[in-house]
Amino acid sequence: MSSRFENQVAVVTGGSTGIGLAIARALLAEGAKRVYVTGRSARSLDTAVTSLGERAVAVTSDVAQLPDLDRLKAAIERNGDQIDALFANAGIAGNNALGATSEADYLNIFDINVKGVFFTVQTLLPLLKDGASVVLTSSIVNNKGMENLSLYTATKAAVRSFARSWANDLKGRRIRVNALSPGFTHTPILTTGLKMDEQQISQFKEYAAGVVPAGYVAQPDEIASSALFLASNDARYVNGIDLPVDGGYAQI
Ligand SMILES: NC(=O)c1ccc[n+]([C@@H]2O[C@H](COP(=O)([O-])OP(=O)(O)OC[C@H]3O[C@@H](n4cnc5c(N)ncnc54)[C@H](OP(=O)(O)O)[C@@H]3O)[C@@H](O)[C@H]2O)c1
Numbered sequence: 001m002s003s004r005f006e007n008q009v010a011v012v013t014g015g016s017t018g019i020g021l022a023i024a025r026a027l028l029a030e031g032a033k034r035v036y037v038t039g040r041s042a043r044s045l046d047t048a049v050t051s052l053g054e055r056a057v058a059v060t061s062d063v064a065q066l067p068d069l070d071r072l073k074a075a076i077e078r079n080g081d082q083i084d085a086l087f088a089n090a091g092i093a094g095n096n097a098l099g100a101t102s103e104a105d106y107l108n109i110f111d112i113n114v115k116g117v118f119f120t121v122q123t124l125l126p127l128l129k130d131g132a133s134v135v136l137t138s139s140i141v142n143n144k145g146m147e148n149l150s151l152y153t154a155t156k157a158a159v160r161s162f163a164r165s166w167a168n169d170l171k172g173r174r175i176r177v178n179a180l181s182p183g184f185t186h187t188p189i190l191t192t193g194l195k196m197d198e199q200q201i202s203q204f205k206e207y208a209a210g211v212v213p214a215g216y217v218a219q220p221d222e223i224a225s226s227a228l229f230l231a232s233n234d235a236r237y238v239n240g241i242d243l244p245v246d247g248g249y250a251q252i
Contacts, residue, residue: 014090183246214247
């Protein structure tokens with residue numbers, strides 16, 4: 001096991017389950033001094049930090065609420081920490097039918113997936129070290145037109161766009177900003193966001209086996225390893241990109 005994050009401080013929004021939890025676990029395994037994980041549910045965060053151990057710090061914080069982001073910043077400052085790696089990963093998914101989408105549905109997904117990413121980075125900017133790395137979780141849908149997913153895909157296109165602009169905005173501080181675009185990944189979002197039941201998940205896996213060159217749906221740690229690559233010194237000359245981690249699905 002390498003130790004690319006030895007003595008480093010990282011923040012993972014949406015770090016209580018799925019891809020974010022896998023990122024936090026991998027950072028700690030690679031020597032991180034402290035990893036702050038956030039989410040809205042205190043209960044999920046408790047379960048997460050119990051499994052992650054004492055170098056993980058849970059901060060209950062909703063990325064769509066600016067006072068919550070200020071509390072996250074204050075919690076990091078209280079420990080005297082500055083941030084080496086920021087993973088703006090929190091996000092939700094949901095289907096929306098064009099013609100039957102409410103304003104509340106629109107605001108909810110844009111508030112979390114777009115406003116949340118924007119203000120996570122802006123709020124924590126003063127705590128980022130010069131030369132730090134920011135990884136934004138987008139999605140392979142960010143340049144696709146998927147049926148009944150127009151809101152989700154638009155939010156992920158915005159996230160991809162932030163990576164381009166912020167790589168430019170933050171060049172003076174040598175802060176790299178990249179987007180990470182997972183493909184099909186087995187996480188709670190399939191049930192909580194896309195409302196799949198067990199049978200639908202198993203049909204989805206069969207479908208994926210046929211259309212994804214890798215032949216299966218990824219596990220969160222297979223996405224996390226690429227997130228860590230982007231944040232690490234191994235990727236020191238990688239900036240502003242969108243890295244698809246999708247078993248080849250959107251590449252063929
Ligand atoms: N799974 C996939 O196939 C896939 C593919 C492409 C991209 N992604 C992206 O990957 C990211 C992680 O998703 P996942 O698949 O790992 O799903 P997940 O297991 O549902 O994880 C989502 C995480 O974000 C947190 N979260 C949601 N809304 C939040 C908010 N308003 N404020 C703070 N935290 C919030 C959740 O905790 P709480 O609910 O407790 O807040 C949870 O920790 C998302 O941005 C998603 O769009 C996933």
